[in-house]
Every structure is written in C-alpha cells, then in structure tokens.
Amino acid sequence: MWKQFCNKHSDTKICSLSKFKKVFYTDFNLGFGNPHTDTCSTCKKFKVSIKNTKDIAEKGDLRTQYRLHKLRAKKFYDTMKTESADTIKIVFDMQQNQPLPKLSVGEVFFSRQVWLYNLTIMIHKRKQEKKYIFHYVWLETESGRGANEVASCVRHFLDHMEENFENLLGFKPEKKLKLVLFSDACASQNKNVIVMGALMNFIERSKIFSTMQHIFPIRGHSYMPADRVFGRIEKEYRKHEEMISPKDYCDILEKTGNLMRYGKDWTVRELKTQAKKMFKSKLPFKISEAKVIQYQRVRDKVKISVSTTYSGSMTECEVLKKTIRNSRLMEIAQILPKRNMVNVKKRDNVKSLLECVEIPEHAKQFYEEVLAAENSGNDDEENINKEYDERENIF
Numbered sequence: 001m002w003k004q005f006c007n008k009h010s011d012t013k014i015c016s017l018s019k020f021k022k023v024f025y026t027d028f029n030l031g032f033g034n035p036h037t038d039t040c041s042t043c044k045k046f047k048v049s050i051k052n053t054k055d056i057a058e059k060g061d062l063r064t065q066y067r068l069h070k071l072r073a074k075k076f077y078d079t080m081k082t083e084s085a086d087t088i089k090i091v092f093d094m095q096q097n098q099p100l101p102k103l104s105v106g107e108v109f110f111s112r113q114v115w116l117y118n119l120t121i122m123i124h125k126r127k128q129e130k131k132y133i134f135h136y137v138w139l140e141t142e143s144g145r146g147a148n149e150v151a152s153c154v155r156h157f158l159d160h161m162e163e164n165f166e167n168l169l170g171f172k173p174e175k176k177l178k179l180v181l182f183s184d185a186c187a188s189q190n191k192n193v194i195v196m197g198a199l200m201n202f203i204e205r206s207k208i209f210s211t212m213q214h215i216f217p218i219r220g221h222s223y224m225p226a227d228r229v230f231g232r233i234e235k236e237y238r239k240h241e242e243m244i245s246p247k248d249y250c251d252i253l254e255k256t257g258n259l260m261r262y263g264k265d266w267t268v269r270e271l272k273t274q275a276k277k278m279f280k281s282k283l284p285f286k287i288s289e290a291k292v293i294q295y296q297r298v299r300d301k302v303k304i305s306v307s308t309t310y311s312g313s314m315t316e317c318e319v320l321k322k323t324i325r326n327s328r329l330m331e332i333a334q335i336l337p338k339r340n341m342v343n344v345k346k347r348d349n350v351k352s353l354l355e356c357v358e359i360p361e362h363a364k365q366f367y368e369e370v371l372a373a374e375n376s377g378n379d380d381e382e383n384i385n386k387e388y389d390e391r392e393n394i395f
Contacts, residue, residue, distance in 0.1 A: 075310045108353060118136070120135050135253045150190060181212065213295075268336045277329055279321070292307040
C-alpha cells in the first residue's frame with residue numbers, strides 16, 4: 001500500500017524495509033511471538049500458588065519469593081553478558097539426542113533408535129562465528145553419555161584452545177587471564193567431581209590462565225548461547241525427511257562449527273577412577289547448592305572456592321584427600337576403549353526399521369556394529385547413565 005501511494009506521488013521517497021519494520025514493531029501496540037516451551041516449573045508453581053492463595057500475608061510472601069527467584073535468574077544472564085578484556089568466556093551444552101535411522105515411516109514412532117550425541121563447546125562472543133564453535137560428536141555404539149565423556153571433551157577443548165590461543169582469539173595475552181565456564185547443572189554430566197578434577201588439572205598446567213570459574217544457572221532458566229546454535233542446526237535437520245547415516249548429521253554440524261569426531265580428534269578417558277583417588281568421599285560443601293565453583297592457582301597449588309550466589313563471597317574448601325597434593329592423577333587417566341552401549345531391544349527395533357531403507361556404503365560399518373550389539377541392560381537414559389551415581393558428591 002505504501003509503495004502504491006509513493007508511485008502516485010513520485011516526489012515521495014520509499015523508506016527501506018528495515019525502517020518500515022522498526023516503525024511497525026515499535027510504534028504500534030502489536031505483539032508477535034510463539035507459544036513458550038521448556039518453561040521453568042518453579043515459576044509456574046509460584047504463579048499457581050499466588051493465584052489460589054487467599055491469605056494476603058501468604059500471598060505477599062509468595063510474591064517476594066517469586067521475585068527473588070526471577071532476580072537470581074536475571075543475575076546469571078547479567079553475569080554471562082558482562083565483558084572484560086582479561087576474561088575469556090566458554091559455554092558448553094549437550095544437544096538433544098539425534099536418532100539413527102531417522103525415517104518418515106509410521107513404525108519409527110514405536111521403535112527404539114540409536115543415538116548420536118553432540119556436546120557443543122563454544123567461545124562466547126557477541127557474534128557466533130564458526131571458528132569459535134566446536135561440536136564433539138560420538139555415537140551410542142562408541143560410548144555412553146556421562147561425566148567421563150563430558151569431562152574428556154571439555155579437557156580436550158581447553159587444551160586445544162590454549163595451544164591455538166593466538167590463532168583462535170586473535171591476540172597474545174600479556175598477562176594471566178581469567179577463564180569463565182557456563183553450563184547447566186546436570187549432576188551426571190557437568191556438575192560433579194569428575195569435571196571438577198579435569199578443570200582443576202587444567203588450571204594447574206595452564207600457562208595462560210591462573211583463575212577459572214564454573215558458573216551454573218538457576219534451574220529452569222538455563223537458556224544459553226549454545227541453544228541458538230542448536231536452533232540453527234535443528235532447522236537444517238527438519239529439511240531432511242530421512243537421515244540414515246551419521247554422516248548426514250555431521251555434514252550439517254560442519255556448516256555451523258568445527259566437527260570433533262570421537263576416536264579421530266578426541267578420546268574418552270577414565271577420569272572417574274582418578275577423581276575417586278583424589279577427592280574426599282564427602283566434600284565440605286553441597287555441590288548441588290553451588291552456583292559458582294572457582295579454581296585459582298597459587299604457586300604450585302590450586303585452591304577451590306565455592307559460592308551459593310552469583311555475587312556473594314567465595315568460601316575456600318579443602319576437597320583433596322590428605323595424601324594428595326595436586327591433580328596430576330588426572331593427567332595419567334587411561335583411554336577407555338570403544339564401548340557399544342546399544343541394547344538388544346534397540347538392536348532388534350533398528351533391524352526391523354532397516355528393511356524400509358537402503359543403507360549407503362559409508363553407513364554399513366555403523367549398522368554392522370548396531371546389529372552386533374549384545375548389551376542386555378535397560379533402555380536409553382537409564383542404561384546410558386547407569387554407571388554414574390547421581391548423589392550430591394558424584395563418584
């Protein structure tokens with residue numbers, strides 16, 4: 001309509017699309033959005049309780065608690081946004097498991113499928129460039145999905161970043177820098193002594209960093225920059241009706257970041273056993289309540305401090321056994337052999353699905369391993385994380 005009006009009056013200039021959108025979005029009382037998903041259960045409970053409570057004093061108390069919950073969540077995001085010249089920020093998160101084979105046939109909805117795992121680790125910048133994003137990929141026929149795998153990936157990434165720091169970040173540090181890690185608080189993957197041991201060992205060896213903080217979000221408010229990357233990846237996944245081979249997923253992942261393949265670029269190490277030898281059986285703090293865990297190298301020793309808030313004081317904690325003076329045990333952790341975690345029920349379901357497809361040549365070895373599976377354990381998440389204790393102090 002605007003263009004038609006301008007064509008009738010040749011002396012009137014046609015504004016750009018960006019200018020039109022800005023006026024349309026800001027100067028009109030209109031709202032645009034999509035239905036919310038993966039919302040915070042705590043927020044929902046507070047809203048329901050506030051609505052249904054008739055007592056005025058109790059309602060006021062609930063509103064105060066709800067406001068504090070929201071402020072804590074906001075503080076996490078403010079911390080993530082804060083920029084400093086001497087601080088490098090890292091974000092890592094596990095993408096939703098991807099099924100193999102992905103098919104359009106109806107039977108797939110009632111069948112178990114083999115998982116492809118992707119742990120994305122990225123250097124947090126305003127602009128998400130490909131060179132800052134690393135996808136650590138492995139299959140269910142190669143390993144499980146627990147703290148050993150996550151800690152091994154993070155350890156490999158940090159070593160790789162330090163070795164290639166100048167090429168990757170574009171500058172040479174003139175003094176010791178601070179490293180800040182952000183991840184969700186999943187106990188069986190990110191928030192445990194296995195990851196603590198790997199991070200402690202990195203700071204002990206690092207020539208660039210002297211201090212590291214690992215920061216965890218408020219439960220239900222864990223949306224991070226990695227989720228934007230996952231959104232772009234999943235948009236590409238939806239364009240494909242069928243994905244038969246792991247290569248189909250990897251080709252898409254390579255478009256958004258650097259692909260790190262299991263066995264070729266990185267390996268899983270038995271860090272869990274080493275962590276058992278290093279750390280006290282009962283930590284002097286509740287790891288489930290920690291919001292910030294800090295690692296600071298002082299001379300030849302790494303001090304660990306903990307805070308239950310994002311801006312509160314740090315409390316130093318002695319976490320190592322009396323006979324252990326450093327984290328060198330993590331350096332000699334053995335490489336774990338390839339482990340096929342596919343169980344017999346899943347194997348049989350996949351075998352049935354394969355009757356509907358023609359297996360490409362580059363995927364034949366993968367499906368041979370799937371069909372050779374003899375694991376009789378429980379299915380999916382319970383089986384994958386069976387070996388990891390999900391208590392407060394995970395060993």
